[in-house]
Structure formats: structure tokens, C-alpha cells
Amino acid sequence: SKAFLNEDDEVIVSQPCFLPYTAFTRWMGAKAINVPMTEDYDYNLDGILKAINDRTKLVFLASPNNPSGNYIPLTDLRNFIDKLPDHVVLVLDEVYRHFAEAEDYTSGIPFVVEGKNVIAINSFSKTYGLAGLRVGYCYAPLELSNYMRKICKPFLLSSLALEGAIAALEDVAFVNKTVALVKEERKFVLNGLDTMNIKYWPTQGNFVLIDPPVNDMEFTSFLEKKGIMVRPVGNFGAPGKVRISFGVREANKALLAAIEVLMKSQTTTA
Missing domain, CATH: 3.40.640.10 (Type I PLP-dependent aspartate aminotransferase-like (Major domain))
Known part of the structure; x- marks a missing residue:
């Protein structure tokens, strides 16, 4: 610039x-x-x-x-x-x-x-x-x-x-390990989102953009209380959407479990 x-x-x-x-x-x-x-x-x-x-x-x-x-x-x-x-x-x-x-x-x-x-x-x-x-x-x-x-x-x-x-x-070995981890966990998380019928967009990055099942700020706040940080991206130009980065398997399991709890609570409330 x-x-x-x-x-x-x-x-x-x-x-x-x-x-x-x-x-x-x-x-x-x-x-x-x-x-x-x-x-x-x-x-x-x-x-x-x-x-x-x-x-x-x-x-x-x-x-x-x-x-x-x-x-x-x-x-x-x-x-x-x-x-x-x-x-x-x-x-x-x-x-x-x-x-x-x-x-x-x-x-x-x-x-x-x-x-x-x-x-x-x-x-x-x-x-x-x-x-x-x-x-x-x-x-x-x-x-x-x-x-x-x-x-x-x-x-x-x-x-x-x-x-x-x-x-x-x-340090080529570290790069290869990191890339392999991200690609494996990307498949794991996307499969989990598919199972819960959560809309997301195809991704080639170490993150995925989703249409959360509730308001983006409510979604972010709920996960934060579970110790999980995700990013609402309205200020990026995608109002209502949330970006989720892929972590290690333990973190990704916690993410998917927390989303499932949130969705069940919404169903119960409804």
C-alpha cells in the first residue's frame, strides 16, 4: 500500500x-x-x-x-x-x-x-x-x-x-507434520458438521466458515463458556457467519460435542 x-x-x-x-x-x-x-x-x-x-x-x-x-x-x-x-x-x-x-x-x-x-x-x-x-x-x-x-x-x-x-x-519435518494434522482434522470436523446438518462452505484452509445453528454472537458466547474460541466474521464481510479453526483431535472433539449440546438445548427450548 x-x-x-x-x-x-x-x-x-x-x-x-x-x-x-x-x-x-x-x-x-x-x-x-x-x-x-x-x-x-x-x-x-x-x-x-x-x-x-x-x-x-x-x-x-x-x-x-x-x-x-x-x-x-x-x-x-x-x-x-x-x-x-x-x-x-x-x-x-x-x-x-x-x-x-x-x-x-x-x-x-x-x-x-x-x-x-x-x-x-x-x-x-x-x-x-x-x-x-x-x-x-x-x-x-x-x-x-x-x-x-x-x-x-x-x-x-x-x-x-x-x-x-x-x-x-x-524444518521440513515440522511443516509436513502440521499440514498432515490439519488435513486429517479438517476431514474429521467437516464430517462432524455434516452429521449435525450444519451448513459450511468447502475449504482449503486450516479453518472452515459455517452458518451457525443460532445467532453468531450467541454461538460464539456459548462456545467461549465451554473454553472454545471461534471467530464471528461479520466485520470481514460475512454477517452471521462464524470461522472455526481446526485444532488437535481432543480440541475438535470438544468443539463438536459443544455444538451438539447447543443444538439439543435449542430443540428442547423449541
Whole structure:
């Protein structure tokens, strides 16, 4: 945002989405244009292309997306990037990429290698478990990287964060263990939700977006009293919905058991 936005520029987002996309845009005096996702929480890529004008500088896409869990298939993403005007930069948020298992999932690597106007952003807060160090990285064609380098602080990250990130990149066994756990527990939780007939949306992330059986805040409060934290995501652009992250089996069993108790209490009350 600092590198590419000026006052009165425009950025395109698709809600529900990660809040900083719009917050950082406002901080720069630019305007965030929302091209909402479809009812099934897929990107309206044609709608985004139609919303682009001379003032558009950035487009934010996430694959998998937070909080909806959807991803952008390779063919769709390539078609979209090929149609982007030269003055527009695509910011591809792929912080949950390790958890995606769809055969047609893609990172931003092929597009950056081709020199497309793509900046792919990643985090060590998810798969690598280093959220407290606040470290991430991006990769982009050289010209775009040089723009961003000009606005970086000279001491952007602590030596502890850098050493931790380097070590995390080398710890392939930990990454593989984490990813395997998430994929296994994802199936377990989704199967449990199916059994209780709770609506959710297909996910490629380490979380799932659900339509809770009661009001989202009531649902969140009930689970919190059981020691379980979930996230209402109305402020992400998905009113009434709740995002649930997958944990270890013990935690996921407690989650499903608590939801079942809540649903039975609603039936009794009714």
C-alpha cells in the first residue's frame, strides 16, 4: 500500500476478506472498491475486471481466502492475470497455501517467474507456528520488489525473527507434520458438521466458515463458556457467519460435542 497507493487511488477487494486490505488502503487515503464474492463464496473475477479503471492500482486476492476457505483454480487465475491492465498490480495472499490440496491449486510462483505484475505474500504465522515473531515475506518481479524495497525501514525485522524464520524454512519435518494434522482434522470436523446438518462452505484452509445453528454472537458466547474460541466474521464481510479453526483431535472433539449440546438445548427450548 505504501509503495503503490496515493490519495484518490483505488484498490479492489472482494468481501468477505482479511480486514487489513481495506484498512491499509484507507490509511493511504485511497478507496477500497468491494466486488463481493458470490453466494457460494467464490471470486467474481469477471466483476473485478469490469470494476478496474484508470485509478485502480491494486487488486487483493487470497487463495485460500480468509475467512471463506475458497481458492482460485489455476486456469481461472491465469485467465484473470492475462486480462489485467498493465497499470494494475495483483497482490496474491497465499498465507494458507500449505493446506490447499486441490489438484488445480496454484501459488503465485509461475506468474512471478513470467514477470507478471504479481506480488505474492506469505506468513510464518500459520504453518510455521511463528505468529509471535510477526515475520513474513513476499516475492515479486524485480521491478516491483525494488519499489517496495525503497519504503522498507532499515531495521524492519529483529534478528530473532529472522533467525526463527530461517530455521523454520529448514524444518521440513515440522511443516509436513502440521499440514498432515490439519488435513486429517479438517476431514474429521467437516464430517462432524455434516452429521449435525450444519451448513459450511468447502475449504482449503486450516479453518472452515459455517452458518451457525443460532445467532453468531450467541454461538460464539456459548462456545467461549465451554473454553472454545471461534471467530464471528461479520466485520470481514460475512454477517452471521462464524470461522472455526481446526485444532488437535481432543480440541475438535470438544468443539463438536459443544455444538451438539447447543443444538439439543435449542430443540428442547423449541
